[in-house]
Amino acid sequence: xxxxxxxxxxxxxxxxxxxxxxxxxxxxxxxxxxxxxxxxxxxxxxxxxxxxxxxxxxxxxxxxxxxxxxxxxxxxxxxxxxxxxxxxxxxxxxxxxxxxxxxxxxxxxxxxxxxxxxxxxxxxxxxxxxxxxxxxxxxxxxxxxxxxxxxxxxxxxxxxxxxxxxxxxxxxxxxxxxxxxxxxxxxxxxxxxxxxxxxxxxxxxxxxxxxxxxxxxxxxxxxxxxxxxxxxxxxxxxxxxxxxxxxxxxxxx
Ligand SMILES: NC(=O)c1ccc[n+]([C@@H]2O[C@H](COP(=O)([O-])OP(=O)(O)OC[C@H]3O[C@@H](n4cnc5c(N)ncnc54)[C@H](OP(=O)(O)O)[C@@H]3O)[C@@H](O)[C@H]2O)c1
Numbered sequence: 001x002x003x004x005x006x007x008x009x010x011x012x013x014x015x016x017x018x019x020x021x022x023x024x025x026x027x028x029x030x031x032x033x034x035x036x037x038x039x040x041x042x043x044x045x046x047x048x049x050x051x052x053x054x055x056x057x058x059x060x061x062x063x064x065x066x067x068x069x070x071x072x073x074x075x076x077x078x079x080x081x082x083x084x085x086x087x088x089x090x091x092x093x094x095x096x097x098x099x100x101x102x103x104x105x106x107x108x109x110x111x112x113x114x115x116x117x118x119x120x121x122x123x124x125x126x127x128x129x130x131x132x133x134x135x136x137x138x139x140x141x142x143x144x145x146x147x148x149x150x151x152x153x154x155x156x157x158x159x160x161x162x163x164x165x166x167x168x169x170x171x172x173x174x175x176x177x178x179x180x181x182x183x184x185x186x187x188x189x190x191x192x193x194x195x196x197x198x199x200x201x202x203x204x205x206x207x208x209x210x211x212x213x214x215x216x217x218x219x220x221x222x223x224x225x226x227x228x229x230x231x232x233x234x235x236x237x238x239x240x241x242x243x244x245x246x247x248x249x250x251x252x253x
Contacts (some may be wrong), residue, residue, distance in 0.1 A: 008140035010034060010248060013073045014051065015087060019044070019182070019209050020105050021079035024241045025049045031245060036071060040087070041143070043163045064094035073098075075248050078235070079105040083203050092233045104237045105244055107206035109229060110214060117223045123230075124149060127201050130225045131156060136141070139200045140174075141213055142227070159195045178224060182209035189216040201223045 012028060012035035014021055021037070028035050029050035034137075037051040038058075046055070052065050058064040068076070088104065095102035103141045109235055112118045121127045125148045131138065135155045140147065144166050150158060151173065158174035169176050175195065192200070192213070200217045202210075204226050 003149060008072070011072055011074050012036070012248065013038060013068065013071070013076045015076065015078045015080050016049070017084065017093060018079055018081050018107075019207065020107065020241065022049065024048055024079055024105060025051045025079060027241050027245055029220065033248075036073070040084075045097045058090070058094075061090045064090055065098045068094060068100050069138070070100040073100055074167050076100055076102045077105055077244055077248075078102060082106060082109070082205060082229045082232075085232055088232045088235075092235050102235055103244055103247060104232075104235050105241070106237045106239060108239060109204045109206045110211065110226070113218065115221075116214070116219045117217075117221065118226050119223060120226050120228060122228050127225050127227050128153060131199060131201075137196050139195070139197045141202045141210070143203075144146065159197060160190070161191075163233045183212045185212045185215050188212040189219060192220055192222065197222060198240055201227070203227045204229055 005202050010033050012033060014025055014028070014035055014037045016022065016025070016037050016039055025035070025037050035051045037049040037053045039046050039053065039055045040057065041055040058067050076091055076095050078086050091102055119130055121130050128149045131153060135157070137157045137159070138150070139159045140150055141161060144164070145163050147160065147167065150156070158169070159177065160169065160174060161177045161179055162180070163180050165176060165178060167176070177191070200213055200222055202213065202224060214224060238247065
């Protein structure tokens with residue numbers, strides 16, 4: 001779309017649920033770019049955004065394609081979490097079908113440093129298998145999904161950190177801490193020590209907000225079971241909000 005001065009009119013759909021998506025929404029609003037922010041609706045009190053916001057699934061690829069067309073979206077920015085593979089795959093297909101360009105704002109994966117004791121595993125099932133057979137105190141830092149296969153290993157005690165109280169955990173099975181990132185090294189070090197954690201299980205989410213637990217684990221010499229990112233079909237990937245702005249609007253903050 002072009003305005004009367006011959007400039008491109010943008011209407012951006014931001015697929016959110018991450019710190020980066022919130023930063024992008026802020027930057028787009030500041031630059032005066034029209035857009036819609038989309039949440040899956042997983043948390044009870046999502047962070048307010050400076051763009052008009054919708055909540056809930058689109059209804060698969062067809063639903064997203066219809067949404068793009070109905071809302072006259074000119075650009076989709078997929079700023080979902082690297083493990084939100086279904087949404088990201090749907091975005092690739094729906095954008096291709098609707099002829100709408102897609103950019104993914106993605107955090108680089110974490111890389112091991114000297115002193116890290118990391119065991120890389122391909123998925124949740126392999127992470128469960130990687131835990132020892134003898135009882136362990138596990139910081140299960142994987143969010144609210146996929147807890148069941150870990151909790152089925154009855155010999156372990158689990159420390160969970162979640163945004164919402166989505167389950168009851170008997171004291172003998174573990175403890176639930178309600179918190180939302182970003183997390184600090186001091187805080188995560190104290191958490192691991194206070195609960196006598198022996199193993200950390202984490203997704204390789206990347207980014208700064210959840211990295212402190214890995215640094216704390218390194219300092220304390222604790223093993224980390226790191227779950228690899230799921231497959232996402234090929235798309236154009238950028239790593240910063242500024243790069244998104246440059247590509248869609250020729251502006252940077
Ligand atoms: N997975 C994680 O570890 C993780 C961590 C932190 C934050 N998050 C955030 O939590 C949300 C859900 O993650 P997930 O792993 O459950 O995703 P997912 O498995 O890839 O998505 C499942 C379905 O949820 C809906 N959905 C997901 N993200 C959406 C969004 N931003 N806007 C509207 N609908 C969305 C879509 O439903 P329809 O098919 O009906 O469109 C999608 O097919 C994402 O926004 C993600 O950024 C995820």
